[in-house]
C-alpha cells in the first residue's frame with residue numbers, strides 16, 4: 001500500500017533544490033547549494049559503484065562546506081557572496097598556490113561550481129536528446145566542453161571510463177523517476193534555467209574577485 005511504500009527518489013526534487021538557492025537580492029544560499037549536490041550524489045550512486053570515485057570527491061567537498069556552515073564562523077557562510085567576502089577580508093584563501101588554507105570554502109565551492117557547468121550542459125543535451133542518443137556521448141561532450149579543462153590527464157582518463165559504463169537513456173530516465181520522456185523534458189526545461197542562473201551569478205562573483213583560478 002501507499003503507506004508502507006518507501007518514498008521513491010525523484011530527480012525533480014533534487015533540481016528543485018537549486019531553485020531555493022537564490023535569495024531575493026540574488027545571493028546564493030550555501031545550504032541549498034550543498035543540498036542540491038547531495039541529491040545529485042545520491043542519484044549518481046544509484047547508477048552503480050563505478051561512480052563512487054566521482055561521488056567521493058563531491059561528498060568530501062560538500063562536507064568541507066557543511067563544516068564551515070556549522071562552525072563558529074557559520075554566519076559568514078550563509079551565502080556564497082558572504083563567504084567569499086569573509087574569506088578574502090580575513091586572508092583565509094590561498095590565492096596563488098596551496099599553502100596555509102588549502103581547503104578554503106572559496107576554492108572548495110569553485111570545484112563544485114565548475115562541475116555545475118558540466119551538469120548544465122549535460123542536462124541540456126539530455127533535454128534535447130532523441131531516443132537513440134547515447135548518454136555516454138552526451139556526458140563526455142558536456143565534460144570535454146567544461147570540467148575536463150580543469151582536470152589532469154589521469155582524472156580525464158578515469159572520467160572517460162566512467163562515462164563508458166553509464167546506463168542508456170531509457171534506464172537513465174527511469175532512474176530519474178520523473179515520469180515518461182515528455183515529463184522529463186518538461187522538468188528539465190523548468191530546472192535548467194535556474195541552474196544556469198545560479199551558475200552565472202557565482203561565475204560573475206568569482207570573476208569580479210579574480211578567483212576563477214584558485215589553486
Ligand code: 1PX
Nearest residue numbers: 040041043044053054057058111112115118139143155159
Ligand atoms: C540527470 C543527471 C544527474 C547527474 C548527476 C551527477 C552528479 C555528478 C557529480 C559530479 C561531481 C564532480 C565533482 C568534481 C569536483 C572536481 O572537479 N574535483 C577534482 C579537483 O578537486 P581538487 O580538490 O583536487 O582541486 C578532483 O580531482 C575530482 C576527482 C573526481 C573525478 C571527477 C570526474 C568528474 C566527472 C563528472 C561527470 C560525472 C558523471 C556522472 C554521470 C551521471
